[in-house]
Every structure is written in structure tokens, then in C-alpha cells.
Amino acid sequence: xxxxxxxxxxxxxxxxxxxxxxxxxxxxxxxxxxxxxxxxxxxxxxxxxxxxxxxxxxxxxxxxxxxxxxxxxxxxxxxxxxxxxxxxxxxxxxxxxxxxxxxxxxxxxxxxxxxxxxxxxxxxxxxxxxxxxxxxxxxxxxxxxxxxxxxxxxxxxxxxxxxxxxxxxxxxxxxxxxxxxxxxxxxxxxxxxxxxxxxxxxxxxxxxxxxxxxxxxxxxxxxxxxxxxxxxxxxxxxxxxxxxxxxxxxxxxxxxxxxxxxxxxxxxxxxxxxxxxxxxxxxxxxxxxxxxxxxxxxxxxxxxxxxxxxxxxxxxxxxxxxxxxxxxxxxxxxxxxxxxxxxxxxxxxxxxxxxxxxxxxxxxxxxxxxxxxxxxxxxxxxxxxxxxxxxxxxxxxxxxxxxxxxxxxxxxxxxxxxxxxxxxxxxxxxxxxxxxxxxxxxxxxxxxxxxxxxxxxxxxxxxxxxxxxxxxxxxxxxxxxxxxxxxxxxxxxxxxxxxxxxxxxxxxxxx
Amino acid sequence: xxxxxxxxxxxxxxxxxxxxxxxxxxxxxxxxxxxxxxxxxxxxxxxxxxxxxxxxxxxxxxxxxxxxxxxxxxxxxxxxxxxxxxxxxxxxxxxxxxxxxxxxxxxxxxxxxxxxxxxxxxxxxxxxxxxxxxxxxxxxxxxxxxxxxxxxxxxxxxxxxxxxxxxxxxxxxxxxxxxxxxxxxxxxxxxxxxxxxxxxxxxxxxxxxxxxxxxxxxxxxxxxxxxxxxxxxxxxxxxxxxxxxxxxxxxxxxxxxxxxxxxxxxxxxxxxxxxxxxxxxxxxxxxxxxxxxxxxxxxxxxxxxxxxxxxxxxxxxxxxxxxxxxxxxxxxxxxxxxxxxxxxxxxxxxxxxxxx
Ligand SMILES: Nc1ncnc2c1ncn2[C@@H]1O[C@H](COP(=O)(O)OP(=O)(O)OP(=O)(O)O)[C@@H](O)[C@H]1O
Ligand SMILES: [Mg+2]
Numbered sequence: 001x002x003x004x005x006x007x008x009x010x011x012x013x014x015x016x017x018x019x020x021x022x023x024x025x026x027x028x029x030x031x032x033x034x035x036x037x038x039x040x041x042x043x044x045x046x047x048x049x050x051x052x053x054x055x056x057x058x059x060x061x062x063x064x065x066x067x068x069x070x071x072x073x074x075x076x077x078x079x080x081x082x083x084x085x086x087x088x089x090x091x092x093x094x095x096x097x098x099x100x101x102x103x104x105x106x107x108x109x110x111x112x113x114x115x116x117x118x119x120x121x122x123x124x125x126x127x128x129x130x131x132x133x134x135x136x137x138x139x140x141x142x143x144x145x146x147x148x149x150x151x152x153x154x155x156x157x158x159x160x161x162x163x164x165x166x167x168x169x170x171x172x173x174x175x176x177x178x179x180x181x182x183x184x185x186x187x188x189x190x191x192x193x194x195x196x197x198x199x200x201x202x203x204x205x206x207x208x209x210x211x212x213x214x215x216x217x218x219x220x221x222x223x224x225x226x227x228x229x230x231x232x233x234x235x236x237x238x239x240x241x242x243x244x245x246x247x248x249x250x251x252x253x254x255x256x257x258x259x260x261x262x263x264x265x266x267x268x269x270x271x272x273x274x275x276x277x278x279x280x281x282x283x284x285x286x287x288x289x290x291x292x293x294x295x296x297x298x299x300x301x302x303x304x305x306x307x308x309x310x311x312x313x314x315x316x317x318x319x320x321x322x323x324x325x326x327x328x329x330x331x332x333x334x335x336x337x338x339x340x341x342x343x344x345x346x347x348x349x350x351x352x353x354x355x356x357x358x359x360x361x362x363x364x365x366x367x368x369x370x371x372x373x374x375x376x377x378x379x380x381x382x383x384x385x386x387x388x389x390x391x392x393x394x395x396x397x398x399x400x401x402x403x404x405x406x407x408x409x410x411x412x413x414x415x416x417x418x419x420x421x422x423x424x425x426x427x428x429x430x431x432x433x434x435x436x437x438x439x440x441x442x443x444x445x446x447x448x449x450x451x452x453x454x455x456x457x458x459x460x461x462x463x464x465x466x467x468x469x470x471x472x473x474x475x476x477x478x479x480x481x482x483x484x485x486x487x488x489x490x491x492x493x494x495x496x497x498x499x500x501x502x503x504x505x506x507x508x509x510x511x
Numbered sequence: 512x513x514x515x516x517x518x519x520x521x522x523x524x525x526x527x528x529x530x531x532x533x534x535x536x537x538x539x540x541x542x543x544x545x546x547x548x549x550x551x552x553x554x555x556x557x558x559x560x561x562x563x564x565x566x567x568x569x570x571x572x573x574x575x576x577x578x579x580x581x582x583x584x585x586x587x588x589x590x591x592x593x594x595x596x597x598x599x600x601x602x603x604x605x606x607x608x609x610x611x612x613x614x615x616x617x618x619x620x621x622x623x624x625x626x627x628x629x630x631x632x633x634x635x636x637x638x639x640x641x642x643x644x645x646x647x648x649x650x651x652x653x654x655x656x657x658x659x660x661x662x663x664x665x666x667x668x669x670x671x672x673x674x675x676x677x678x679x680x681x682x683x684x685x686x687x688x689x690x691x692x693x694x695x696x697x698x699x700x701x702x703x704x705x706x707x708x709x710x711x712x713x714x715x716x717x718x719x720x721x722x723x724x725x726x727x728x729x730x731x732x733x734x735x736x737x738x739x740x741x742x743x744x745x746x747x748x749x750x751x752x753x754x755x756x757x758x759x760x761x762x763x764x765x766x767x768x769x770x771x772x773x774x775x776x777x778x779x780x781x782x783x784x785x786x787x788x789x790x791x792x793x794x795x796x797x798x799x800x801x802x803x804x805x806x807x808x809x810x811x812x813x814x815x816x817x818x819x820x821x822x823x824x825x826x827x828x829x830x831x832x833x834x835x836x837x838x839x840x841x842x843x844x845x846x847x848x849x850x851x852x853x854x855x856x857x858x859x860x861x862x863x864x865x866x867x
Contacts, residue, residue: 071518316746360740370748381728
């Protein structure tokens with residue numbers, strides 16, 4: 001695959017001499033208890049430019065942006081907009097000052113149309129007739145070149161389109177500074193391209209964009225300037241045109257050499273750990289799939305083409321039709337009736353906070369969630385040992401903050417994922433179902449997850465469900481492409497043309 | 512000066528206690544207004560309330576006595592609430608417990624206490640638990656909402672109790688009053704020393720500590736806590752949610768059943784309709800106020816029991832309606848619940864326009 005998938009418009013935009021920043025952060029500090037999430041951060045945002053924020057998981061990017069968007073208040077330091085100091089009491093104040101943020105989980109009303117969502121909560125918005133409403137929103141969308149049907153219902157839209165609606169909401173509220181926290185994590189490459197074009201167009205109209213992402217090639221392609229955050233401090237600011245390679249950027253970010261490649265040595269293939277035979281039902285049609293110990297099989301496709309149903313049936317969340325799913329050689333029913341806590345199947349779900357962990361419990365209890373049988377002594381639970389093992393896992397996987405009593409929701413996205421992975425591998429699985437395992441993870445954490453999944457092949461087979469084709473090509477032995485509940489193709493990654501064949505199959509085109 | 516509402520970045524450490532005391536003061540304040548509205552001397556009323564609940568040994572004993580059934584019912588309710596199963600049927604399960612204990616007491620009148628008591632407690636637990644088991648099965652098999660079914664079963668339980676004391680178990684020598692014969696001495700829980708407080712208090716302490724240890728140190732207790740996060744997480748963690756639901760409801764009903772057993776045996780010494788004074792409903796208030804923690808439940812049960820005793824005193828001395836106590840109870844719960852708002856939000860002064 002090429003290094004840069006996104007084509008940057010051919011223009012260099014140096015910062016004009018003596019330009020005055022629209023937003024200026026000075027010595028901003030934010031603590032959560034003992035954790036210093038942001039330590040004396042000074043940062044300038046200029047109009048008409050895209051600033052990328054780069055940093056490891058838990059570096060403090062989201063915290064910094066939440067302060068700018070009025071969700072948190074700085075402990076010390078000042079924020080200036082147009083040269084005047086501001087103190088935001090809520091996100092309303094921030095929006096009034098022209099600062100808007102697109103959060104990762106969209107805040108839209110599913111049963112309403114795009115136009116209604118955009119005008120929701122606006123003064124006078126209630127009394128405007130639908131035609132007028134749609135005309136206004138449509139005008140706005142055309143102005144910024146956002147291709148979205150303003151009369152469509154949200155529930156009918158793809159993730160990428162929903163994101164455009166969130167952007168429209170901010171534009172309608174006259175936001176001049178738009179913040180995006182990992183906007184591309186849920187998008188297909190196609191949609192990402194479209195988002196980037198929209199962002200460029202917005203900067204041409206004088207808007208400022210702050211963009212957080214862990215995908216380096218995106219950052220290099222998109223940004224006018226890059227600020228690197230490490231452990232709550234600004235590590236430095238870079239000019240993207242002066243960056244030689246992804247690896248260079250990555251090592252600046254992490255502070256040590258990063259390879260960005262994993263070396264996949266073939267492993268001897270053993271017994272099948274998953275067999276799906278002619279499964280029809282639950283929205284799937286005639287699905288056949290086999291995963292053997294020692295191999296990684298990736299399932300790719302545009303979100304919503306049956307991947308979720310497949311995973312739910314395999315992992316026991318819903319019941320598949322009889323005699324279609326066999327795990328470790330046993331029929332589904334028998335397997336789940338008799339499965340043990342270790343040396344069996346484990347599932348690393350995409351929904352980390354809602355499904356894989358208990359949000360209001362600490363890391364010890366969250367370790368126990370799926371391993372409790374291993375800590376049971378008769379009817380009792382050996383909490384001491386669980387605490388010791390949690391501490392060990394925190395050290396081994398470098399989970400921050402390193403306190404066993406931190407609650408799940410307090411962890412940054414990347415660290416929570418490491419915690420889930422640590423727990424599931426602790427069970428010495430024979431079959432691993434990993435769903436978007438590196439979504440939201442920084443480069444070194446991604447590399448580590450990849451390495452651990454490859455290592456796990458020594459005793460396990462892996463079913464990898466991912467939206468990241470690069471990941472699938474890096475890790476998998478075979479790639480299954482799903483389209484409308486069917487597996488349209490099963491491609492071995494050993495063949496050179498596989499990479500180019502995936503795209504058409506994802507769109508349902510059979511040569 | 513403008514005030515603004517802001518979300519807290521971190522939870523408020525002493526918030527729960529401050530809110531509780533604040534809500535209590537607020538409720539007492541409103542009660543004063545209510546008294547004043549009736550043309551009574553409000554401050555004098557508050558003094559009588561205090562006198563009646565904590566002012567003397569007799570009052571304290573009364574409060575402890577009422578706290579015992581309240582504590583057990585509330586503990587049961589809290590176990591179910593922990594799992595987000597809304598058992599509001601403690602009242603009915605309490606009645607079934609009383610019926611179970613009475614059944615044993617009337618069937619084996621000759622047994623000494625060490626033979627009869629275990630039978631009574633076991634049967635009370637069994638019947639109370641079985642009464643709660645019905646809604647659990649209905650919920651799992653037919654998806655019947657447990658709030659409705661537990662509530663409805665309360666009425667059936669009370670009617671059942673009435674049927675027994677008006678009919679088959681009626682004491683022939685009671686001059687037509689609906690009550691069973693008095694229990695034999697083996698079926699009566701004795702007082703501690705010469706006080707009115709009985710050994711049921713010790714039983715409560717044992718059960719409370721036992722439940723705390725169960726929730727904290729056992730695997731089942733952990734699974735219970737995890738299931739409180741929702742059926743999907745339970746499914747992910749391979750917790751047998753259905754089985755656990757039945758277990759928890761059985762336990763919950765059993766605790767209420769024990770409360771019924773103790774109250775019948777120690778306080779009334781017989782079964783009669785006046786047993787049912789709404790402990791099962793107040794228990795829900797206590798459980799919520801205590802945020803489902805056993806130790807807090809002990810305090811909460813004592814506090815609301817004292818309030819009951821105090822209001823009874825107030826009623827006698829100032830001739831105010833009996834509803835007054837219920838109003839106060841409801842008000843405390845409402846203000847505490849409303850006060851939870853301040854755990855996640857704070858009110859602060861907004862800076863004046865134009866910045867500083
Ligand atoms: N509400 C909170 N309470 C306590 N600690 C918090 C809270 N929010 C964030 N933290 C801690 O502050 C640090 C910075 O977190 P933040 O979410 O800003 O990181 P991030 O750079 O956005 O990471 P990621 O790339 O994983 O999203 C982390 O150590 C995190 O655990
Ligand atoms: Mg973040």
C-alpha cells in the first residue's frame with residue numbers, strides 16, 4: 001500500500017508574518033486528582049488553518065479540547081479568543097464564542113431529518129416551516145460543499161453522513177473554530193476523503209480546524225501545522241511539509257524509535273477453532289467461514305453489512321440457527337454450555353465502555369469480569385490475588401494511570417483498550433474474536449496490539465473484524481469481504497492483487 | 512448576580528452526606544410550615560418530635576424496635592435494586608413471612624424455642640422468597656414487568672393474611688376479633704435483659720454483616736454487582752442472568768419474610784391484621800436513601816423508624832392527622848433524590864459580562 005492515501009491539494013500555506021491567532025492558550029493546566037492531564041500548555045490557533053494534535057493515548061488531547069469547548073474548566077492558565085481572555089462556564093459559552101466540537105459519539109435525534117437536527121435548539125427554529133428549514137440548511141451545505149440530503153432521516157444515514165450533519169450544526173451556529181476528536185475512526189476511506197475535502201473548503205472560508213487523530217498519514221496529508229503532546233506537555237510543533245516519513249513523525253511523538261510495521265512470520269496451522277457452515281438467518285445469507293489455530297482471518301466491509309450479526313452469533317450474544325456454528329470442534333450450544341473461563345474463546349468487542357467493561361468499577365473488578373472463575377476458591381473470590389495480578393498486567397501492558405483503583409470511565413480510550421486486551425489474553429485463549437482492536441489507539445499501542453495478536457497465534461486462531469484495510473493486510477492470512485450479509489470473497493493476503501480487489505468487493509462489485 | 516449550573520469535573524467527595532443532612536433540614540423546615548399552617552406552634556412541634564424520637568430511653572427503644580423489620584426489608588429491597596430489579600413487593604413478602612412463621616408456631620406449639628425458632632425462620636424465608644419468586648419467573652418467562660407484578664402481589668398477600676386470621680386461624684376465644692391465638696413461649700423472641708428491644712436486633716446485625724461479606728467477597732456477590740450494569744454486560748461476561756435474577760428475588764423476599772417473622776413473634780406474639788403498617792414501602796425509601804449500602808441502611812432504617820415514633824408522639828400531643836408522617840417521609844426521599852443533582856453539578860456565580 002502507498003504511504004499516503006490522501007491527496008493533499010498542491011499548495012503550501014505558510015503562516016503569514018505577524019498573523020494574530022484567533023485562539024491562544026497560555027500555560028493551561030488541568031488535573032484530575034493526582035493525574036496532571038495537561039501541564040502548562042501554550043498553543044496558538046490561526047484562522048484558515050488546520051492544526052493537528054498528535055500524541056499517545058492518555059497524553060491529554062481530549063482533555064485540552066474539552067476545556068476549549070467549555071466542558072472542563074482549567075485549573076490555571078488563561079484562554080484567549082480574539083485577544084480577549086475568556087472563561088467558559090459551559091459548552092454554550094464556547095459556542096457563543098465561536099468554538100464547536102464534534103464528539104465521537106454523535107448527538108443526533110435519529111427519528112428527525114437532517115434539517116430538523118441542525119435547527120434543533122435554535123432560537124425560533126421551532127416555528128419555521130420544513131421547506132424553509134431545508135432551504136436554509138441546504139444553502140449552508142452547498143456553501144461548504146457538504147454533500148448530504150437535508151430532508152433525509154438521520155437513521156437512514158451512514159456514519160460519514162451523520163458526521164457531516166454534526167459539522168452543519170456547528171456551521172449553523174456560526175462556529176469559527178471547529179474541533180474534531182478522532183473523526184475518522186468510524187469512517188470508511190471514501191468517507192474520510194470526503195471529510196478532508198470539506199475541511200479544506202472550510203479553511204478556505206477562514207475557519208480554523210483542530211484535528212485529533214492517531215492515523216499519521218491522515219495528519220501528514222491534512223494538517224497545516226502539527227502540535228505534539230506527550231504526557232500532558234507540548235513536546236513541540238512541526239511543519240508537516242518538512243516531515244520525511246510516518247516513522248519520523250511517530251518517533252517524535254513517542255520519544256523513541258517506532259517501526260510501524262510488524263513482521264508476520266507464518267505459524268504452523270492447527271485444528272479449526274471456528275467453523276461456520278452455510279449459516280442463513282440473523283440477517284446473514286449462506287455464510288461459510290473457517291478459522292484455524294495459528295492463523296488470523298480478517299472480516300472487512302463497510303459497517304452494517306452483517307459483521308456485527310456475525311460476531312454476535314459467534315460470541316454467544318445471540319443464538320445462531322442450529323448446526324451452523326461450531327467452536328473448537330463443538331456445536332455452538334454445547335460449547336457455551338460447557339465453556340471454561342480460560343483456554344477457550346475470548347471476545348474483544350468494539351464497545352469498550354458499554355460491553356467489555358463496567359464503567360463505574362475499578363480495574364480489579366474489571367479484570368474479574370471475565371476471569372472470576374480463575375480467582376474463585378469455592379464460593380469466595382481471591383481479591384488479593386486479583387489485585388496483585390491487576391498490578392502486574394498494568395505494568396506489563398503499560399496501562400496509564402497505573403492505579404488499580406482507577407475506574408474504567410476515567411481511562412483514556414487507548415488505555416481502556418489495553419486493559420481489555422490484557423484481561424482477555426490473560427485467559428490464554430484458543431480462539432480470539434477481535435473487533436476493531438486498534439480503533440483509537442496510538443501508533444505504539446497499535447503496534448503492540450498487533451504484535452500480541454500475532455504472538456497469540458502460537459496457541460489460538462483469530463477472527464479479526466476491522467474497518468481498517470491496512471490492519472487487515474498487515475495481520476491476516478486471509479481476508480473475507482462482507483457485503484449485505486454475504487461473504488463475497490475470501491482473499492489470501494499472500495497474493496499481490498488482493499489489496500486492489502478488496503475495494504470493489506466491499507461495494508458489491510464481483511469483477 | 513447571575514447563578515450558573517456547571518457540571519463537576521470530579522465527583523463531590525462529601526457530597527452524599529452534605530446533601531442528606533441538607534435535605535433533612537429542608538424537610539423539617541417544610542414540616543414546620545405545614546404545622547404552622549394548621550395553626551400549631553411549629554417550634555414546639557419540632558421539640559415534641561425530637562422528644563418523641565430521641566428524647567428518652569422509651570422513645571429510643573421504640574425506634575430500635577421499628578428499625579428491625581425496616582432494616583431487614585430494606586436490605587432485601589437493596590439486593591434486588593443492586594441488580595436493577597425493581598422489587599417493590601417487600602410488603603407482601605413481609606406478610607408471607609409472618610404467615611409462614613405463624614403456621615409453624617400454631618402447628619408445633621409444644622416445641623421449645625430452639626426447636627421451633629429455626630422452623631419459623633426457615634418457613635418465613637421460604638414463603639417470603641417464594642412470593643418474590645413468582646414475579647421473577649414471570650419476568651423471565653413472560654417478560655412481565657416486575658414493578659407491576661410485585662406491587663399487585665402485595666394486595667393479594669394482605670388479603671391472604673386477612674383470610675387466615677378471619678377464618679381458619681381465628682382464635683375461638685377472641686370475641687370475634689380477627690387474630691390467631693397467642694403464641695406459646697417457644698414461639699416468642701425474648702427481650703434483651705429487661706428492655707423492650709428483643710434478640711431480633713442481633714439477628715439483624717448478623718444478617719447485615721453476612722450480606723456485606725457476601726457482596727464483597729464471594730463470586731456470586733460479584734456477579735450480582737456486574738449484572739447491575741445491565742443484561743448485555745452480564746451476557747458478555749457469561750453470567751447466568753436468569754438464574755441470578757431468581758436467586759436475588761428469592762433472597763430479597765426471604766429477608767422481608769424474616770422481618771415478618773420477627774415482627775409477629777417478638778412484638779405482636781400472634782398474627783393479626785395490624786401487623787401490616789407499611790414497613791415494606793418505607794423500606795424502599797430507606798434503601799434509596801442509603802444508596803443500597805448495608806451500613807447506611809442500618810442508619811437509614813433507624814432514622815426513619817425514629818421519625819415514625821416521633822410523629823406518632825406528635826400526633827397524640829398536637830392532634831395532627833396521621834398523614835403527616837407519610838408526607839414527611841416522602842418529602843425526605845424527594846429532597847434527597849433531587850439533591851443528587853448537586854453530586855454531578857454545582858451552582859456558581861457567573862462572572863459579569865465582559866470578563867474580568
Ligand atoms: N474525568 C477524568 N477523571 C480522571 N482522570 C481523567 C479524566 N479524564 C481524563 N483523565 C486522565 O487524564 C489523562 C488524559 O486523558 P485524555 O482523555 O485527555 O487523553 P487523550 O490524549 O485524549 O488519549 P486517547 O488518545 O486515548 O483518547 C489520562 O491519564 C486519563 O486517564
Ligand atoms: Mg481522547
